Amino acid sequence: MESGGGGDADADFDAPSSKALARKEIVAYGIGHMLNDLTAACWFTYLLIYLTDVGLTPREAALVMLCGQVSDGLATVAAGYMIDLFGGFKIWHGGGSLLVSISFSSVFGGCSVCVITGNKTLLVETLGYSVFAAIFNIGWAATQVSHMSLVNCITANPTSRVALNSCRNAFTMVANLLLYGIAFLVFTFKSNDNVERQYRWIASANVAIGGFFVLIFLLSVKEPRLQHHFQPKLYTKISxxxxxxxxxxxxxxxxxxxxxxxxxxxxxxxxxxxxxxxxxxxxxxxxxxxxxxxxxxxxxxxxxxxxxxxxxxxxxxxxxxxxxxxxxxxxxxxxxxxxxxxxxxxxxxxxxxxxxxxxxxxxxxxxxxxxxxxxxxxxxxxxxxxxxxxxxxxxxxxxxxxxxxxxxxxxxxxxxxxxxxxxxxxxxxxxxxxxxxxxxxxxxxxxxxxxxxREELLLPQAQSSSSSTTTTSEIIEIPSPGRDPEAPLWTKMAxxxxxxxxxxxxxxxxxxxxx
Missing domain, CATH: 1.20.1250.20 (MFS general substrate transporter like domains)
Incomplete structure (x- = not known):
């Protein structure tokens, strides 16, 4: 511990460890984006056809998606700034996941605003779906940015960082295939149900499965307490x-x-x-x-x-x-x-x-x-x-x-x-x-x-920290994990x-x- 007034304060913070993560820690992180992946696959594949099937015109259905896209773009930038400023990655992740669960169920579960107001005109339907589409994309952005940003806080080990991102991408594949599997079962065995009921089944299954994995992520992953902007001061800000x-x-x-x-x-x-x-x-x-x-x-x-x-x-x-x-x-x-x-x-x-x-x-x-x-x-x-x-x-x-x-x-x-x-x-x-x-x-x-x-992130830790003025010509080439025959499956998916x-x-x- 350092002497002086700042020593006790510094002791309250945990620097990311350079020690390699255990496999269970990597898997616990990777499943944290399952809810986002499940709902996103359903959103882009089925939203427009669902909205037109339940009575919206193609123009109004596209307007609902447009509201979501604009909200997503703005929220991605805002969430990144706020998380950098205040931290609290798991709080942002949990709050975003909650918004995703509620709003996604409200969109694919029928017009909630219409039920509350007792009015099912085209204008009310469009407004109701648009509001929840915006909320969904705001929550989605908060979850995505916080989950991705957490990598650098969990570990300073470059190989473990690759493994974390690799595992996340592996579960993205699992989520997409799971979504299409659920949709296939619903469209095959619930073909006699009306459209709203079919998509309510799909939405409920996505939220239930994704929410389960989010809960495991929040309980299993430890978020270290880091000093604000854990970056070396030698880097120059670029406008x-x-x-x-x-x-x-x-x-x-x-x-x-x-x-x-x-x-x-x-x-x-x-x-x-x-x-x-x-x-x-x-x-x-x-x-x-x-x-x-x-x-x-x-x-x-x-x-x-x-x-x-x-x-x-x-x-x-x-x-x-x-x-x-x-x-x-x-x-x-x-x-x-x-x-x-x-x-x-x-x-x-x-x-x-x-x-x-x-x-x-x-x-x-x-x-x-x-x-x-x-x-x-x-x-x-x-x-x-x-x-x-x-x-x-x-x-x-x-x-x-x-x-x-x-x-x-x-x-x-x-x-x-x-x-x-x-x-x-x-x-x-x-x-x-x-x-x-x-x-x-x-x-x-x-x-x-x-x-x-080159795969610069795979440089050994000792080499990467030996000089702060490393140039590109000094970087040696390290084989990609995708080319390593002994690499685990999710590393090949990096x-x-x-x-x-x-x-x-x-x-x-x-x-x-x-x-």
Missing amino acids: FVSWFRKILYYQVALVYTLTRLTTNVSQALLAFYLIDDLYMVESSKAVVPAVIYMSSFFTSIWLQECHWTSFRLKAAFTTGASLWLFCGVGFFYLSSSFQLYIYPLALVVGTGNALMLVTATSMEGLLVGHSLSGCAFVYGSLSLCDKLACGFALYAIEALHGTETPAFCLLNGRCSVSLVRRVLALVPGGCAVAAAVIALTAKFERRGENDPL HTMVGRWGSLREPKAPWLDTP
């Missing part, structure tokens, strides 16, 4: 205004936002396409998204085996965009007579999604580089752009639902093609091509001739970017762990 002077910032922002538009628009409209255009059974709304997710997941794992350079990053992204062009053609010409071909098409969609998502998120890391004090602004601002763009895009698309005018007719005279079919054929593929063009023109910082992108859209990745730099 967020400086990012606006970088052309690369705008390029990466456009690439990331267009990538999210590609994946989110296709996911939100897929259920409409399966039921209204291909006339498939209700259970297909669970099976086809599950196929896409599994394809994305395994492609993401395979991507971790690659030896990345800036050129290969751009090549992989362009390949994903090209696959989406092929998928757009498939969505347009696939008829109900050949509806089973949607499954191989879903495999291609999943592969394209993974190629674009993984590489686009990696471009964010290249943009941040060594400007660690500005990384929060970059990730937060890009996440805000993504959420606002997706919200307004879906609102614009749904606002056109039912307005079949000659302006939508193709050159061959086919005016009977549904709006959903046209959107799936043109919007995701168009966004993907535009993003690929921008990505190819971006000039990322060179790290030396043919210098690969960098899969599938799961909750808009999730953030911690920048990998050794001096983050300087004591």
